[in-house]
Amino acid sequence: xxxxxxxxxxxxxxxxxxxxxxxxxxxxxxxxxxxxxxxxxxxxxxxxxxxxxxxxxxxxxxxxxxxxxxxxxxxxxxxxxxxxxxxxxxxxxxxxxxxxxxxxxxxxxxxxxxxxxxxxxxxxxxxxxxxxxxxxxxxxxxxxxxxxxxxxxxxxxxxxxxxxxxxxxxxxxxxxxxxxxxxxxxxxxxxxxxxxxxxxxxxxxxxxxxxxxxxxxxxxxxxxxxxxxxxxxxxxxxxxxxxxxxxxxxxxxxxxxx
Numbered sequence: 001x002x003x004x005x006x007x008x009x010x011x012x013x014x015x016x017x018x019x020x021x022x023x024x025x026x027x028x029x030x031x032x033x034x035x036x037x038x039x040x041x042x043x044x045x046x047x048x049x050x051x052x053x054x055x056x057x058x059x060x061x062x063x064x065x066x067x068x069x070x071x072x073x074x075x076x077x078x079x080x081x082x083x084x085x086x087x088x089x090x091x092x093x094x095x096x097x098x099x100x101x102x103x104x105x106x107x108x109x110x111x112x113x114x115x116x117x118x119x120x121x122x123x124x125x126x127x128x129x130x131x132x133x134x135x136x137x138x139x140x141x142x143x144x145x146x147x148x149x150x151x152x153x154x155x156x157x158x159x160x161x162x163x164x165x166x167x168x169x170x171x172x173x174x175x176x177x178x179x180x181x182x183x184x185x186x187x188x189x190x191x192x193x194x195x196x197x198x199x200x201x202x203x204x205x206x207x208x209x210x211x212x213x214x215x216x217x218x219x220x221x222x223x224x225x226x227x228x229x230x231x232x233x234x235x236x237x238x239x240x241x242x243x244x245x246x247x248x249x250x251x252x253x254x255x256x257x258x
């Protein structure tokens with residue numbers, strides 16, 4: 001498989017990654033890495049002046065964008081995340097959102113329609129019955145939160161790559177974006193969208209997906225950190241314009257891979 005090297009102005013990304021991997025593999029060089037990743041090192045790498053207002057933020061944002069490109073370059077679309085036996089499911093599976101459990105969004109199943117727009121051939125809005133009529137698959141995978149905890153759950157739904165094929169999505173496009181009933185939004189790269197474990201999730205542990213986990217539908221991606229897995233999805237769009245995301249626009253890493 002041919003991969004394109006990520007780009008950052010003035011930086012040979014392939015050389016940086018190669019050297020970093022070599023240094024990490026040698027214990028005596030770990031201290032060098034720790035000492036080199038200082039604010040001064042950031043200023044040299046990014047070209048940002050850290051004495052200017054917002055200089056540190058600009059430097060960190062440039063590094064974050066470089067990390068996005070590096071992760072995308074290293075991503076293997078054929079490599080599967082680990083799966084687990086049902087005996088290892090975390091019960092109860094934790095609730096997690098940017099709001100408290102008392103503010104979980106309630107979406108009406110009968111009136112729900114999934115909007116599909118952008119670079120797709122079929123833009124009709126999907127009902128839950130239509131989505132449930134599509135071929136369904138299950139996966140028992142680990143959810144990893146950026147806050148440092150993880151949990152294993154059983155998720156059921158439609159393989160996202162098959163849904164994209166069904167709607168005639170342009171799979172040469174760069175991004176797939178998501179808008180949600182709880183005002184959350186995010187976006188992913190097309191290779192992740194086409195990963196065999198990326199799923200439009202409609203059920204949890206053999207039952208209808210409950211509101212606390214994202215009813216009527218969430219996106220399940222075991223290759224991504226938790227904040228990249230949107231819940232209560234109302235709209236999907238395919239685009240070549242960078243869509244950003246709720247946390248990503250606040251400085252979180254956009255690629256969000258694990």
